[in-house]
Amino acid sequence: MGVKRTYAEINEKIKAGKVVVVTAEEIIGIVEEKGIEKAAEEVDVVTTGTFGPMCSSGAFFNFGHPKPRIKMHRVWMNGVPAYTGIAAVDAYLGVTELPDYDPLNSNYPGEFRYGGGHVIEDLVAGKAVKLEATGYGTDCYPRKKIETYVTLTDINEAYLFNPRNAYQNYNVAVNLSDKIIYTYMGTLKPDLGNAHYCSAGQLSPLMNDPYYRTIGIGTRIFLGGGVGYVVWNGTQHNPCGPRSENGVPTGGAGTLAVIGDLKQMKPQWLRGTSYLGYGSTLTVGVGVPIPILDEEMLRFTSVKDEEIYAPIVDYSHDYPNATGKTLGSVSYAQLKSGVIEVNGKQVPTAPLSSYVKAREIAESLKQWILKGEFLLGEPVQTLPSADTGISIKGLQEKTAP
Amino acid sequence: MAPRKIVLRFPPQIVDKPLIYHLVKDYGLMINVLKANVNPYKEGFMVVEISGEPHQYEQGMNFLRERGVILDQLSENVVRNTDRCTHCGACTSACPTHALYISRPSMEVVFDDEKCVVCGVCLKTCPVKAIEVNFNGYSRRGI
Numbered sequence: 001m002g003v004k005r006t007y008a009e010i011n012e013k014i015k016a017g018k019v020v021v022v023t024a025e026e027i028i029g030i031v032e033e034k035g036i037e038k039a040a041e042e043v044d045v046v047t048t049g050t051f052g053p054m055c056s057s058g059a060f061f062n063f064g065h066p067k068p069r070i071k072m073h074r075v076w077m078n079g080v081p082a083y084t085g086i087a088a089v090d091a092y093l094g095v096t097e098l099p100d101y102d103p104l105n106s107n108y109p110g111e112f113r114y115g116g117g118h119v120i121e122d123l124v125a126g127k128a129v130k131l132e133a134t135g136y137g138t139d140c141y142p143r144k145k146i147e148t149y150v151t152l153t154d155i156n157e158a159y160l161f162n163p164r165n166a167y168q169n170y171n172v173a174v175n176l177s178d179k180i181i182y183t184y185m186g187t188l189k190p191d192l193g194n195a196h197y198c199s200a201g202q203l204s205p206l207m208n209d210p211y212y213r214t215i216g217i218g219t220r221i222f223l224g225g226g227v228g229y230v231v232w233n234g235t236q237h238n239p240c241g242p243r244s245e246n247g248v249p250t251g252g253a254g255t256l257a258v259i260g261d262l263k264q265m266k267p268q269w270l271r272g273t274s275y276l277g278y279g280s281t282l283t284v285g286v287g288v289p290i291p292i293l294d295e296e297m298l299r300f301t302s303v304k305d306e307e308i309y310a311p312i313v314d315y316s317h318d319y320p321n322a323t324g325k326t327l328g329s330v331s332y333a334q335l336k337s338g339v340i341e342v343n344g345k346q347v348p349t350a351p352l353s354s355y356v357k358a359r360e361i362a363e364s365l366k367q368w369i370l371k372g373e374f375l376l377g378e379p380v381q382t383l384p385s386a387d388t389g390i391s392i393k394g395l396q397e398k399t400a401p
Numbered sequence: 402m403a404p405r406k407i408v409l410r411f412p413p414q415i416v417d418k419p420l421i422y423h424l425v426k427d428y429g430l431m432i433n434v435l436k437a438n439v440n441p442y443k444e445g446f447m448v449v450e451i452s453g454e455p456h457q458y459e460q461g462m463n464f465l466r467e468r469g470v471i472l473d474q475l476s477e478n479v480v481r482n483t484d485r486c487t488h489c490g491a492c493t494s495a496c497p498t499h500a501l502y503i504s505r506p507s508m509e510v511v512f513d514d515e516k517c518v519v520c521g522v523c524l525k526t527c528p529v530k531a532i533e534v535n536f537n538g539y540s541r542r543g544i
Contacts, residue, residue: 051487053528111525186491187526194494271487273528283487283529338503350494352528354487355508 002295003040007378010044010291014372021045021369023362024203024290024301031302040298045369045376048205048301049222049287049361052198052353053273055184056164056235057282058094059120059262062156063131065089066148071141072133076100077119079130088141092161093119095272095282105277109182115280118272120160123152124224125267158262160224160270164234166286168206168254169310172197172330172349174342177316182277186352188315192342195312195349200358201305201332205288206254208301210247211386212239214291216379221258222287222365225269227374228260230288233383238392246303250329251311254383258286269361283354287361289369291376305332312342322394404452406435408478408519410471411445420468421449428461429453435518448475448519478519478535481512485531495526 013019020043022030027046031039061082063072071088075081079099082091095117104110123129128149137144152158173185173196181188186196201207209215219230234255242250269285292298311326318325330340335349368374384390411420416439424430430453437447451458462472481501488510492501500516501523503509523532 052489109525113530186528187495189494196491196494268484271529274530275528276525283489336505336508338505348494350492350503351490351508354489356488356510 002037003292005044005291005293007291007376011375013044014369014375017372019044019369021047021289021366023359023366024048024208025359025362027298027301028202028304031298036295036299036302039302040292040295043292043298046208046290046292046298046301047287047362047365047369048200048203048208048290049285049358049363049365050166050200050204050353051269051285051357051361052200052283053184053275053281054162054165054284054286055096055281057160057162057284058092058116059158059160061091061093061158063089063091063150064154064156066143066146068143069141070133070135070143070146071138073136074134076132077116077129078114078122080114080116080119082116084133095120096279098280109277110279111276112274112278112280115272115274117270117280117282120262120282121267121270121272123158124262124265124270126151152263159259160228160262160265161231161257161259162284163257164236164255165258165284166205166234166256166288167199167252168204168210169249169308170198170252171313171319172310172335172340173315173319174312174327174347175316176314181316182275183315183319184275184278184281185315186350187276192345192347195335195340195342195347196352197310197332197335197349198352199310199332200353200355201308201336202303203355203358203362205286205290206256207248207303207308209288209290209297210243210249210300210303212254212383213297213300214293214379215256215288216382218377218380219288220374220377221260221289222285222361222368223258223260223265224262224285225266226260226264228258229377230256230379231259232257236392237384238390239383239385239388240390243386244307244309246307247300248303248308250309256286256383285357285361287365289365289374289376305336308332310335312340402452402455402458404431404433404450405458406448406450406475406515406518408473408475409445409447409449409465410473411447412469412471413443415469416443416445418468420465420470421447423464424451424461428457428464430457430461436520475514475517475519479514479517479523480533480535482531482533485529486510487529487531489528492523492527492532495522497522
């Protein structure tokens, strides 16, 4: 049977200052020492964290109306175009968007030094951002142009809305070709010169709740240094792929769509990021608290790097051509050791996701809960899980029907 | 004397002079050139590792200074902005001399400026531009 807890009971303990919270790293040692049953009796919440580049991110803004009014038809923030095909002074700035004047990869490899992610970091850091907009003029919105500067405090709403964050597991990228390649997984040296991975492994949110039993719509989270919420499954959410015996997927699987007020976030947890020869993005800090509803949840959160496997994929041919081929799999313990074996060769590894910052996020979230500042949000609906039969579709090229 | 890594900057007027030759011939110093280039303004830039007798090293360096060469300690040239660095680790597989490496088990990125040869690979590789290089007194984030 074992222990059972409800969200309400855990929240009562948080309010009373009696909650027991540990990080997904700390729980491993506790389980090794005391066993699952005892640990589940003692621990109420396990906190997770991840801090990595998350390209499917961006922010919605409402700039307020100038006098006279304008229906914005094109918008630029520090030269980076924002999407404004919504109401008059609303816009969405995506983190991978680049200025019109960026040379991109015409000067290969491009540097992509400033994009939408950097604009968001600047705003969160309190900096003024140049806002330019043009309109075509209507009877109700006569103005055709505006050029001004805005800060986060000047504008009405600014909220991060990331359609896909916190990937549950990911590829390990290598390069089998004889020349250097520049990818979203970093710079990959020829002939298996290095291997890049991008997950916090045992600390990563969805690794600790592999079937999304507790992470769903309404889950309150750490987002960019502030409080946010899970609002949907992320795009490309793929819960039905292969899993290990412990339930953890053996490749990219579940994802989260998240939202949160940009005005309370911090620049150290939303970092404008550039990948040489690839593009710009945003490194996002996400932390999710996992309620220990029962022994099963405790067992899930005690997962360790040795038990989590990621597929090794060649990014010179197999990834770009979507062949689906992998070169085997390795555990995060092996990846973190600094060297893995691929095709009989010793290959040095490097992460792109910061384990140091993931640990800091899990620790911050733990402190928020211990101080009674952060209550758990019970999902109003859980995310599609392994029993839904969802499969990821490729894009077919068709003629007009 | 333990080998010392220094940065030499040659103004355009002297960039065509065989000064390193004199360090070897007149002062008996061993020179290992780690990096050298001449920019479009004809200014020379060289990172060298020098070993030899301490008094001869001093005399050799004075010889360079008298000829107009600007000398800098290597460690002053490449700086990691520790506030900006996220310890993601992307630089560690690019750094050819392992001056940037991951300390285990903490997984923190460490910068050992003794091993740095100012090749500049990390400047472009660092996703958050946390590595800065000082050239002639002013600092640039990346190049």
